[in-house]
Amino acid sequence: MIVVALPAHLRALAGITGDVQLEIDGPVTRHSVLDALEARYPMLRGTIRDHVAGARRPLLRFFACGEDVTHEAADAPLPEAIASGAEPFFIIGAIAGG
Amino acid sequence: MSNVRVLVGTRKGAFILSSDGKREKWDVSGPHFAGWEIYHMKGSPVDPNRIYASQTSGWFGQIIQRSDDGGKTWFQPGTPAGESTGTPEEMPKGESNKFVYDTSEETGKPLTTHQFYDGTPKPWEFKRVWHLEPSLDDPDTVYAGIEDAALFRSTNGGQTWQELPGLRGHGTGSQWQPGAGGLCLHSIILDSANRDRIFVAISAAGAFRSDDAGATWKPINQGLHSQYIPDPNAEVGHCVHHIAKHPSNSDVLFMQKHWDVMRSDNAGDTWTEISGNLPTDFGFVIDVHAHEPETIYVVPIKSDGEHFPPDGKLRVYRSRTGGNEWEALTNGLPQSNCYVNVLRDAMAIDSLDSCGIYFGTTGGQVYGSADAGDTWAPIVRDLPAVLSVEVQTLK
Numbered sequence: 001m002i003v004v005a006l007p008a009h010l011r012a013l014a015g016i017t018g019d020v021q022l023e024i025d026g027p028v029t030r031h032s033v034l035d036a037l038e039a040r041y042p043m044l045r046g047t048i049r050d051h052v053a054g055a056r057r058p059l060l061r062f063f064a065c066g067e068d069v070t071h072e073a074a075d076a077p078l079p080e081a082i083a084s085g086a087e088p089f090f091i092i093g094a095i096a097g098g
Numbered sequence: 099m100s101n102v103r104v105l106v107g108t109r110k111g112a113f114i115l116s117s118d119g120k121r122e123k124w125d126v127s128g129p130h131f132a133g134w135e136i137y138h139m140k141g142s143p144v145d146p147n148r149i150y151a152s153q154t155s156g157w158f159g160q161i162i163q164r165s166d167d168g169g170k171t172w173f174q175p176g177t178p179a180g181e182s183t184g185t186p187e188e189m190p191k192g193e194s195n196k197f198v199y200d201t202s203e204e205t206g207k208p209l210t211t212h213q214f215y216d217g218t219p220k221p222w223e224f225k226r227v228w229h230l231e232p233s234l235d236d237p238d239t240v241y242a243g244i245e246d247a248a249l250f251r252s253t254n255g256g257q258t259w260q261e262l263p264g265l266r267g268h269g270t271g272s273q274w275q276p277g278a279g280g281l282c283l284h285s286i287i288l289d290s291a292n293r294d295r296i297f298v299a300i301s302a303a304g305a306f307r308s309d310d311a312g313a314t315w316k317p318i319n320q321g322l323h324s325q326y327i328p329d330p331n332a333e334v335g336h337c338v339h340h341i342a343k344h345p346s347n348s349d350v351l352f353m354q355k356h357w358d359v360m361r362s363d364n365a366g367d368t369w370t371e372i373s374g375n376l377p378t379d380f381g382f383v384i385d386v387h388a389h390e391p392e393t394i395y396v397v398p399i400k401s402d403g404e405h406f407p408p409d410g411k412l413r414v415y416r417s418r419t420g421g422n423e424w425e426a427l428t429n430g431l432p433q434s435n436c437y438v439n440v441l442r443d444a445m446a447i448d449s450l451d452s453c454g455i456y457f458g459t460t461g462g463q464v465y466g467s468a469d470a471g472d473t474w475a476p477i478v479r480d481l482p483a484v485l486s487v488e489v490q491t492l493k
Contacts, residue, residue, distance in 0.1 A: 058216050059215050061216055061217050066328070066329070092326065092327070094275070095276075095301070
């Protein structure tokens with residue numbers, strides 16, 4: 001069981017209150033986390049990454065255990081604390097309201 | 099009898115609204131600099147006829163305009179004698195638009211990087227002047243808050259500008275990132291009780307204070323909590339939308355943050371939330387009554403995604419208790435189908451005995467109240483989107 005924290009606008013889009021808990025088979029990577037997230041909440045497809053190329057939307061960032069992993073490889077293993085669910089995987093929106 | 103002069107910067111020019119102390123009948127002049135974005139205009143507290151304006155354009159870059167006759171005529175300071183500055187489109191022939199970061203070994207700081215929206219490093223690059231703050235003592239001295247965030251000063255009436263590099267270079271710059279409007283230094287407060295003290299605010303870095311006239315700076319963001327950034331309690335990275343202070347008190351500051359209305363009673367060292375019963379604590383403007391240091395005003399905006407008033411009702415909220423307890427001021431403001439925004443520098447307060455309050459909207463209305471917010475009326479309704487509002491109380 002891993003935990004994903006979404007920014008407010010994506011929580012609203014998906015109708016989510018609080019963090020999301022996901023089961024992932026196999027290695028826990030950003031790729032597998034997003035696959036599981038999009039499978040559970042299809043309305044999020046295309047909002048975090050491009051439908052076809054899988055490229056991250058430019059106003060989103062990813063954090064794991066306080067580290068910015070936005071620019072790490074999508075298939076790189078996430079830290080054990082993320083894989084075990086001890087720490088949430090953060091998807092953070094840029095401050096774009098100013 | 100006193101008069102008031104309201105300086106309005108818009109997306110497509112500047113407007114000057116003038117009235118006597120009754121503030122019932124208004125004369126409107128403009129557009130000045132038609133077609134240009136006027137981010138800010140402000141008059142010198144020492145010489146009210148001295149007004150500075152930031153004129154900017156994606157096509158042409160930055161121009162600084164100055165008036166020495168209360169806005170009747172304008173020129174670009176530093177233009178050599180005999181040279182024309184006859185039209186707003188003419189580019190400066192002097193150096194009034196030359197904002198160059200000070201990277202010299204003697205006085206400057208290296209040109210490092212801040213963060214882009216996605217966290218990638220991005221070198222500092224001058225884009226425009228957001229805010230002009232004339233000195234409290236000298237009409238020829240004026241401060242400029244710029245994008246990408248830094249503080250500049252001119253001591254010759256805007257002819258030339260020098261960076262105060264201690265702010266950009268004080269050490270946390272690599273963690274600053276832009277809000278949607280850019281990485282802008284948008285608020286400058288000069289402390290009338292302590293001439294060495296300056297407050298500034300940057301989106302999205304936070305608030306900073308200098309106690310040595312701008313040479314060195316410290317972040318003053320303890321107590322701010324921003325759930326939408328990687329470390330919600332970080333030293334910097336908070337999207338502060340505006341800060342305000344009453345001249346009578348050096349230590350009390352008010353802040354409208356991206357979300358949350360805050361106050362500090364120790365010059366920014368720590369902050370506490372005062373959102374209280376506001377319908378939403380998102381917003382841009384915040385200001386303080388001229389004669390009541392604990393009376394403050396905000397305009398709640400629905401959310402970061404929906405930049406308009408909740409329920410389509412344009413309401414100014416006033417607290418007479420320094421926060422937490424707020425009352426809606428609606429008399430004369432549209433209470434249905436209103437979906438405008440009020441941007442961060444678009445509220446101002448005059449200093450007449452019956453305190454006047456003014457704010458401009460992205461829909462082009464400028465509203466005024468001559469009774470501290472109890473009743474409102476539009477002064478003009480159909481200007482271009484309003485970026486900034488300042489007011490001068492003329493004796």
